[in-house]
Amino acid sequence: MLHTDLSRNTLRQVFExxxxxxxxxxxxxxxxxxxAPGPSLGILAMTHGNEPxxxxxxxxxxxxxTLQQQLRCGRVYLILNNLAAGRRYFEEAQDLSFTAHYRFVDQDMNRMPEPVQGELAGDSSEIRRARELLPIYAELDAVLDLHSTSAPSAPMLIEIDPEQSPLQVPGVNVMLRGILDHLIGKALxxxxxxxxxxxxECGSHEEPASLxxxxxAAWRLLEQLDMVMPRPHAxxxxxxxxxxxxxxxxxxxYQLQRILHSFECLPAGTLLAEGEGQPIVxxxxxxxxxPPPRLKPVHPGSEFLYLASRETS
Ligand SMILES: [Zn+2]
Known part of the structure; x- marks a missing residue:
């Protein structure tokens, strides 16, 4: 059963x-x-603290x-990833149109270092949290990480493994391919x-449609893994x-020439941004x-937006 009326207070209560x-x-x-025995599925929330x-x-x-009653096999871990950033977001964020400062405490939890012999080096809030979650992550056969975007956007699947069939979610008609190769760090x-x-990426933060x-998506993945009774869908x-x-x-x-919109098509030769060095064309x-709804990144040195070519499946 899907809930259309989830308020910020309800989400905060779920968090608490x-x-x-x-x-x-x-x-x-x-x-x-x-x-009964079956797969271990992890569903991850708030890898970014401002994405509820x-x-x-x-x-x-x-x-x-509901899940307790409907689960036919296996086990489901519901994991609240970035507890510290999430807490700051619920306690401190006032202007919900601009919450980028609550994305993380010390470092982006979706840009992790490469583990060395199963260990993560470093001592940030996010590394410490990931480190305590690693033994649980290691038990998973499948994992769904739920995110949202700062600007309005259609929901988007992020392709992790081209060999794997995509998650089928009614209302999700876009998939991004190859993005992992362009992240500064490893996706969680x-x-x-x-x-x-x-x-x-479910849509923009806190939009009812994203929720x-x-x-x-959570129910459809459970169905796809045969862990709950599937519902028909085209x-x-x-x-x-x-x-x-x-x-x-x-x-x-550097800053962009203008605010850009999700899935906007730019012709070759477009001047994208200018700064003291070479212009970005x-x-x-x-x-x-x-694209975030601003001209300059909140977190300098991070990926500000991505450029893509388009294919049809
Ligand atoms: Zn995110």
Whole structure:
């Protein structure tokens, strides 16, 4: 059952309740066991502290013990990833149109270092949290990481493994291919051992539509893994955007020429941004992916937006 009326207060309550859960001594993790053996699925919320869509998925699964009653096999871990950033977001964020400062505490939890012999080096808030979650991540056969975007956008699947069939979610008609190659660091799902990874940008933060997509995605993955009774649905075609470049400004003097919109098509030769060094000009027809609604990045040195070519499936 999907819930259309989730308020910020309800999401905050889901967050607070989940912070009190613990599995194997790790806070913010709840495990639900089915009556028969089966896959271990992890559903991840708030990898970024200002992206509460995953809490809507927790709500639909936990409300009235719905998942507990419907789970046919296996086990589901509901994991609140960035507890510290999420807490700051719920306690401090006033202007919900601009929450980028609550994305993380010390470093982006979706840009992790490469583990060395199973260990993560470093001592940030996010590294410490990932380190305590690693043993749980290692148990997963499949993982769904639920995100959202700062600017209005259609929901987008992030392709993790081209060999893997995509998650079918009604209302999700876009898939981004090749983005992992352009991230400065490893996506969090890469830490989840051999698990099949599914990452979904559900739409913009706190939009009611994004909260619905997150709920739908959680149920559809459970169905796809045969962990709950499948509901019929017609597969919808995906438009695939092949990411070929992340735009990272060389220094803080740079800014875009204008605000860009999600999936906007720019012709070859477009002057994208200027600063004290070389201007940034795009060399081919490109679609704009995940542009923030501003001219300069909040976090200098991060990927500010992506450029893609377009394919149809
Ligand atoms: Zn995110």
């Amino acid at each position: 309740d989940h912070c009190l859960q613990a599995h194997a001594g790790v806070p913010g993790v709840l495990r639900i066991d089915g009556p 869509a995953g809490l809507a998925a927790f709500y639909t699964l936990l409300q009235a013990q 799902v890469s830490l989840c051992g051999q698990a099949k990874g599914y990452v979904l 619905l997509i997150a709920q739908e 597969p919808s075609p995906l438009t695939i955007y092949q990411i070929y470049r992340a735009i990272i400004f060389p220094d803080e003097s 795009i060399d081919r027809e490109s679609w704009v992916i995940m």
